[in-house]
Amino acid sequence: MSSKQADSAPAVRRRSAAGWALLGSELGVLFRRWRTWAMLAALAAVPVLIGLAVRLTSEDIEPGDGPPFLDRVTQNGLFIALTGTVVSIPLFLPLTVSVAAGDTIAGEANLGTLRYLLAAPAGRIRLLAVKYAAAVAFCIAAALTLVAAGMLVGVVLFPVGPVTLLSGDTIGVGESVLRLLLVAAYVSLSLAGLAAIGLFISTLTEVPVGAMAATAVLAVVAQILGALPQLDWLHPWLFTEHWVGFADLIRQPISWDSFGANALLQGGYIAVFCALAGSRFATKDVLA
Amino acid sequence: MSGASEEPAIETRGLTKRFGRQAAVDNIDLAVPRGAVFGFLGPNGSGKTTTIRVMLGLAGATAGSVRVLGEEMPARLREVLPRVGALVEGPAFYPFLSGADNLRRFDTADRHAPTRTRRARVADALERVGLSHAAGKKVRAYSLGMKQRLGIANALLMPRDLLVLDEPTNGLDPQGTREVRHLVRSLAAEGTTVFVSSHLLAEVEQICTHAAIMSAGRLVAQGTLESMRRSGRARMKLTTPDPADAGRVLRGLGLGLEGDGEQLTAPLVDGLLPEQIVAALVAEGVRVRGFAVENSTLEERFVALTGEGFDVVQ
Ligand SMILES: Nc1ncnc2c1ncn2[C@@H]1O[C@H](COP(=O)(O)OP(=O)(O)O)[C@@H](O)[C@H]1O
Numbered sequence: 001m002s003s004k005q006a007d008s009a010p011a012v013r014r015r016s017a018a019g020w021a022l023l024g025s026e027l028g029v030l031f032r033r034w035r036t037w038a039m040l041a042a043l044a045a046v047p048v049l050i051g052l053a054v055r056l057t058s059e060d061i062e063p064g065d066g067p068p069f070l071d072r073v074t075q076n077g078l079f080i081a082l083t084g085t086v087v088s089i090p091l092f093l094p095l096t097v098s099v100a101a102g103d104t105i106a107g108e109a110n111l112g113t114l115r116y117l118l119a120a121p122a123g124r125i126r127l128l129a130v131k132y133a134a135a136v137a138f139c140i141a142a143a144l145t146l147v148a149a150g151m152l153v154g155v156v157l158f159p160v161g162p163v164t165l166l167s168g169d170t171i172g173v174g175e176s177v178l179r180l181l182l183v184a185a186y187v188s189l190s191l192a193g194l195a196a197i198g199l200f201i202s203t204l205t206e207v208p209v210g211a212m213a214a215t216a217v218l219a220v221v222a223q224i225l226g227a228l229p230q231l232d233w234l235h236p237w238l239f240t241e242h243w244v245g246f247a248d249l250i251r252q253p254i255s256w257d258s259f260g261a262n263a264l265l266q267g268g269y270i271a272v273f274c275a276l277a278g279s280r281f282a283t284k285d286v287l288a
Numbered sequence: 289m290s291g292a293s294e295e296p297a298i299e300t301r302g303l304t305k306r307f308g309r310q311a312a313v314d315n316i317d318l319a320v321p322r323g324a325v326f327g328f329l330g331p332n333g334s335g336k337t338t339t340i341r342v343m344l345g346l347a348g349a350t351a352g353s354v355r356v357l358g359e360e361m362p363a364r365l366r367e368v369l370p371r372v373g374a375l376v377e378g379p380a381f382y383p384f385l386s387g388a389d390n391l392r393r394f395d396t397a398d399r400h401a402p403t404r405t406r407r408a409r410v411a412d413a414l415e416r417v418g419l420s421h422a423a424g425k426k427v428r429a430y431s432l433g434m435k436q437r438l439g440i441a442n443a444l445l446m447p448r449d450l451l452v453l454d455e456p457t458n459g460l461d462p463q464g465t466r467e468v469r470h471l472v473r474s475l476a477a478e479g480t481t482v483f484v485s486s487h488l489l490a491e492v493e494q495i496c497t498h499a500a501i502m503s504a505g506r507l508v509a510q511g512t513l514e515s516m517r518r519s520g521r522a523r524m525k526l527t528t529p530d531p532a533d534a535g536r537v538l539r540g541l542g543l544g545l546e547g548d549g550e551q552l553t554a555p556l557v558d559g560l561l562p563e564q565i566v567a568a569l570v571a572e573g574v575r576v577r578g579f580a581v582e583n584s585t586l587e588e589r590f591v592a593l594t595g596e597g598f599d600v601v602q
């Protein structure tokens with residue numbers, strides 16, 4: 001008995017030291033895949049295209065024409081980051097997140113590597129937690145890529161200076177960059193709920209493409225339902241409800257209302273779908 | 289401590305696994321002694337891989353129980369599996385990572401595997417299966433045999449008390465097959481219990497101390513290799529230029545004859561010694577050119593028990 005205790009003490013210490021290695025490995029695998037970089041490059045291309053299109057056309061853009069904030073781009077390049085984010089929110093961003101989240105478990109099952117991770121043993125709940133953390137890391141990377149590429153294109157192609165906000169106040173460049181990073185955080189949070197849904201769907205199948213497609217379809221359907229006024233009783237419950245609400249972050253003073261509401265909503269979705277994924281995966285037969 | 293090591297390395301009681309109405313594993317009682325090299329034999333589809341999946345906690349049993357290294361599975365999975373190396377249903381890797389990176393990835397999944405020694409352990413495992421030269425190559429570019437070796441290397445990342453190798457020689461050339469046999473022998477010599485499944489009996493027969501035979505989800509025989517050979521009936525083989533006379537004598541002794549021409553064979557019967565048969569033949573003037581007693585091979589036993597040799601079940 002005493003020898004057993006002596007044995008287990010270093011084992012426990014080692015465990016806490018090595019427990020994080022799997023997350024590091026997961027992030028390494030995610031960001032060493034050609035596919036991940038292709039998706040991030042495609043996202044970065046959105047603000048680049050917008051910037052080039054605005055730069056190469058001489059006519060002025062009337063306020064209210066085109067996507068939000070487009071009319072301001074010529075006066076201040078930093079607005080490209082916002083325009084790029086707004087146009088990517090409905091489809092492009094959720095599509096890339098669906099690929100990353102739908103692949104989490106189903107992708108490993110499809111490769112057959114799932115059985116070796118579990119036999120290692122990774123621990124089913126630990127593996128799921130690591131997978132979700134990596135999916136959220138992808139959400140953050142995707143939002144940051146959009147915003148960073150937008151800022152970069154803005155700096156290169158247009159004048160950059162103090163920014164006049166929706167409320168009429170003016171903030172400096174440093175503060176504007178901070179606000180844009182806040183927008184990236186908001187978008188990442190919005191996508192984290194979708195990532196949880198994708199994680200759950202990924203535990204249901206061994207076909208990653210199926211999980212990806214199902215997740216993307218849900219994101220689109222939720223937005224369609226959100227656009228139907230007849231269903232406005234349902235709208236507060238849709239995970240897409242606050243997706244475009246980040247305009248509040250570029251008011252002076254900042255309005256945190258939508259951030260709070262979004263955090264609550266996404267938190268609910270994350271809790272429910274991670275729990276569903278956990279209960280499904282904890283007892284699932286891994287036969288692939 | 290010593291009490292625990294007396295327990296079998298693997299023990300199943302009434303283990304059953306159903307897929308829908310089909311019982312892939314049907315009420316099997318397996319006992320793998322510690323230190324054994326245990327051959328788990330059976331034709332394709334007889335339930336070997338399914339048994340292994342349940343043993344490792346990848347799939348749940350429909351009924352019955354499994355104990356591995358003296359611990360209940362899957363309840364004690366976190367304590368047991370770090371001591372078990374496994375190759376299940378062929379190797380599986382990330383094609384876009386190198387062989388060494390794949391092993392490092394799986395090694396991080398085991399919390400008990402120290403980060404500090406990871407590189408060295410991966411290099412050792414690759415060395416052990418003869419893959420050092422391909423360590424940096426993407427697995428996409430590996431041949432089937434190389435993947436199989438890498439899969440075995442994955443099972444050897446940490447010192448193990450038990451190795452479970454499901455069809456480890458699949459896809460290997462004869463040289464690779466020999467190397468695997470050699471590897472299994474050396475691991476067994478270090479005290480590791482090795483559980484090897486195979487549908488190719490000849491590959492396993494040379495290295496096993498014990499064996500079990502599966503047929504259509506049922507365990508039809510198990511024991512030491514010797515006891516399994518013995519339980520098959522020995523046969524006599526006679527070469528003679530007087531087959532007609534010899535046949536008459538042998539039938540007179542109560543032997544069921546097979547074969548024709550100058551070669552006669554017959555299963556031996558209890559209470560009749562080989563030397564008595566020869567004496568009877570010579571007494572009747574049969575010219576005996578050759579006489580031999582052959583124990584049944586495991587292969588014959590395998591065919592007799594499974595009924596279908598190496599054919600696929602269903
Ligand atoms: N995922 C599955 N779903 C349904 N049936 C399965 C599944 N996996 C295996 N089986 C069935 O279980 C039986 C045993 O399969 P398996 O354990 O793989 O055999 P072996 O490893 O001995 O070749 C086969 O009849 C096979 O068709």
Ligand SMILES: [Mg+2]
Binds near residue numbers: 333337338454
């Ligand atoms: Mg098999």
